[in-house]
Amino acid sequence: xxxxxxxxxxxxxxxxxxxxxxxxxxxxxxxxxxxxxxxxxxxxxxxxxxxxxxxxxxxxxxxxxxxxxxxxxxxxxxxxxxxxxxxxxxxxxxxxxxxxxxxxxxxxxxxxxxxxxxxxxxxxxxxxxxxxxxxxxxxxxxxxxxxxxxxxxxxxxxxxxxxxxxxxxxxxxxxxxxxxxxxxxxxxxxxxxxxxxxxxxxxxxxxxxxxxxxxxxxxxxxxxxxxxxxxxxxxxxxxxxxxxxxxxxxxxxx
Amino acid sequence: xxxxxxxxxxxxxxxxxxxxxxxxxxxxxxxxxxxxxxxxxxxxxxxxxxxxxxxxxxxxxxxxxxxxxxxxxxxxxxxxxxxxxxxxxxxxxxxxxxxxxxxxxxxxxxxxxxxxxxxxxxxxxxxxxxxxxxxxxxxxxxxxxxxxxxxxxxxxxxxxxxxxxxxxxxxxxxxxxxxxxxxxxxxxxxxxxxxxxxxxxxxxxxxxxxxxxxxxxxxxxxxxxxxxxxxxxxxxxxxxxxxxxxxxxxxxxx
Numbered sequence: 001x002x003x004x005x006x007x008x009x010x011x012x013x014x015x016x017x018x019x020x021x022x023x024x025x026x027x028x029x030x031x032x033x034x035x036x037x038x039x040x041x042x043x044x045x046x047x048x049x050x051x052x053x054x055x056x057x058x059x060x061x062x063x064x065x066x067x068x069x070x071x072x073x074x075x076x077x078x079x080x081x082x083x084x085x086x087x088x089x090x091x092x093x094x095x096x097x098x099x100x101x102x103x104x105x106x107x108x109x110x111x112x113x114x115x116x117x118x119x120x121x122x123x124x125x126x127x128x129x130x131x132x133x134x135x136x137x138x139x140x141x142x143x144x145x146x147x148x149x150x151x152x153x154x155x156x157x158x159x160x161x162x163x164x165x166x167x168x169x170x171x172x173x174x175x176x177x178x179x180x181x182x183x184x185x186x187x188x189x190x191x192x193x194x195x196x197x198x199x200x201x202x203x204x205x206x207x208x209x210x211x212x213x214x215x216x217x218x219x220x221x222x223x224x225x226x227x228x229x230x231x232x233x234x235x236x237x238x239x240x241x242x243x244x245x246x247x248x249x250x251x252x253x254x
Numbered sequence: 255x256x257x258x259x260x261x262x263x264x265x266x267x268x269x270x271x272x273x274x275x276x277x278x279x280x281x282x283x284x285x286x287x288x289x290x291x292x293x294x295x296x297x298x299x300x301x302x303x304x305x306x307x308x309x310x311x312x313x314x315x316x317x318x319x320x321x322x323x324x325x326x327x328x329x330x331x332x333x334x335x336x337x338x339x340x341x342x343x344x345x346x347x348x349x350x351x352x353x354x355x356x357x358x359x360x361x362x363x364x365x366x367x368x369x370x371x372x373x374x375x376x377x378x379x380x381x382x383x384x385x386x387x388x389x390x391x392x393x394x395x396x397x398x399x400x401x402x403x404x405x406x407x408x409x410x411x412x413x414x415x416x417x418x419x420x421x422x423x424x425x426x427x428x429x430x431x432x433x434x435x436x437x438x439x440x441x442x443x444x445x446x447x448x449x450x451x452x453x454x455x456x457x458x459x460x461x462x463x464x465x466x467x468x469x470x471x472x473x474x475x476x477x478x479x480x481x482x483x484x485x486x487x488x489x490x491x492x493x494x495x496x497x498x499x500x501x502x503x504x505x506x507x508x
Contacts, residue, residue: 042307044306044307045303045304045305045306045307046301046303047300047301047302047303047304047331047370048301048302048364048365049299049300049301049303049329049365049367050299050301050365050462051299051462052298052299052462053296053298053299055451055459055460055461056459056460056462057457057458057459057460075303077301077365078462081444081447081448081462082448082460084447085447085448085460086448086460107377107493109495110302110373110377110493110495111302111303111304111331113303116301119364123361123364123443123444124443125443151508155507155508159507161500162497162499162500164441164497165497165500179508180508182501182504182505182508183496184494184496184498184501185494185495185496187418187494189377189378189379190335190377193335193338193339194335194336194339194340197309203311204311205309205310205311206309206310206311206336206339206340207309208304208305208306208310208332208335234504234508235496236496236497236498236500236501236504237495237496237497238495238496238497239361239364239495240438240439240441241363241364241439241491241492241493241495242438242439242489242490242491242492243416243418243419243490243491243492244438244490245416246415246416246419246490247436247438247490250436250488250490251436253409253413254405254409254433254434254436254488
């Protein structure tokens with residue numbers, strides 16, 4: 001009968017020792033059997049990167065009742081792929097990534113290793129969710145979002161998700177969450193992305209930084225708006241990135 | 255008057271010394287002024303990864319008439335971001351990435367650093383194209399695709415692309431190209447993704463490999479079908495990954 005409990009694969013991009021993944025496991029624990037395969041080091045900004053120029057490995061860290069912890073030398077997407085190949089004894093019912101220390105709404109979805117793991121689960125045909133909190137601090141307070149995380153995960157376990165879709169869930173950094181909103185990815189871009197620094201000798205190097213310039217921050221349908229206004233933003237996300245609306249136009253070009 | 259020539263930013267993920275980027279530059283040269291900012295080493299499988307845990311730097315390698323070559327320590331997406339910040343004296347008219355040594359059609363778009371650079375250009379509001387050849391060999395023959403590459407780039411320079419869209423162009427490895435097809439991203443997944451190897455001592459490590467299992471390889475609209483049948487596959491690609499069709503359903507959940 002134990003096999004009937006849902007099997008949940010958990011990963012992230014901040015690494016297995018981050019607070020966010022520990023909190024996520026705590027919230028998900030009542031929902032099923034959990035297998036954690038997460039990067040052995042911080043892998044922020046990994047997107048859906050995979051490791052192709054060197055091999056990867058993984059290691060069992062410990063087992064608790066209902067949770068097994070593995071660390072992996074690869075990217076978040078590698079973690080999901082390798083877990084399917086090695087430590088999962090059946091196809092999981094859910095892949096959950098996070099909780100990221102930092103906002104993955106809007107265009108950030110493209111750079112996010114948290115979403116890289118969720119997208120990988122989705123590409124493998126498993127309902128998948130990435131959770132992120134809009135606070136980069138290592139000791140960020142994930143607690144206000146906890147009940148939403150558990151509720152969203154439970155709902156996805158119950159109802160599933162259509163193929164080729166996953167959820168990008170972002171939580172504003174406030175104790176006063178107003179509820180959930182279903183959103184569109186906000187349009188916008190990063191500007192002033194680099195801080196210029198100078199080596200001794202005069203050559204330059206650059207640290208990534210930046211400011212987000214939303215072109216539709218006033219669009220109440222956008223995830224950016226939801227976060228700015230205290231709502232948990234659920235942005236349904238597709239892995240079919242075909243721009244269908246452009247096909248007929250392009251056919252006239254050639 | 256020289257400023258009136260289109261400005262083209264070129265990057266890739268195989269690194270600045272790969273054959274593919276040299277060939278790309280050759281084909282694009284008649285179309286405008288070219289600035290190359292490409293990774294100093296192979297960065298295959300980088301997706302849209304960005305470097306956030308260390309700084310990046312770049313270096314001028316050489317200037318030729320109409321082409322400046324820079325190498326960058328970062329990912330393909332970093333290259334595009336850093337070029338905008340440093341070496342480009344104005345917004346480019348086109349961002350082109352490639353030519354990748356290997357197929358980036360179908361779900362590969364998610365892992366591709368070639369497309370990572372094109373997506374970055376698109377996110378910056380510039381018409382952007384990623385070109386890939388279905389041959390991994392370092393000395394692959396790019397010549398049959400050359401006239402198509404030049405034609406597609408010229409068409410995009412002339413007509414532009416709608417915001418939030420870019421092109422994922424894949425070229426089959428044949429001398430007998432049948433022409434161009436406008437495609438959808440083929441649905442499918444990678445299976446048997448890891449080769450298991452054993453360290454002395456008995457522990458395991460894993461090299462990524464895999465076989466592509468297309469679920470719609472018979473779909474004549476798919477890029478996979480086009481490539482299998484000798485056509486250059488142009489898949490218009492969106493950076494707005496919202497699954498709009500799921501929004502109303504999700505609203506009933508909460």
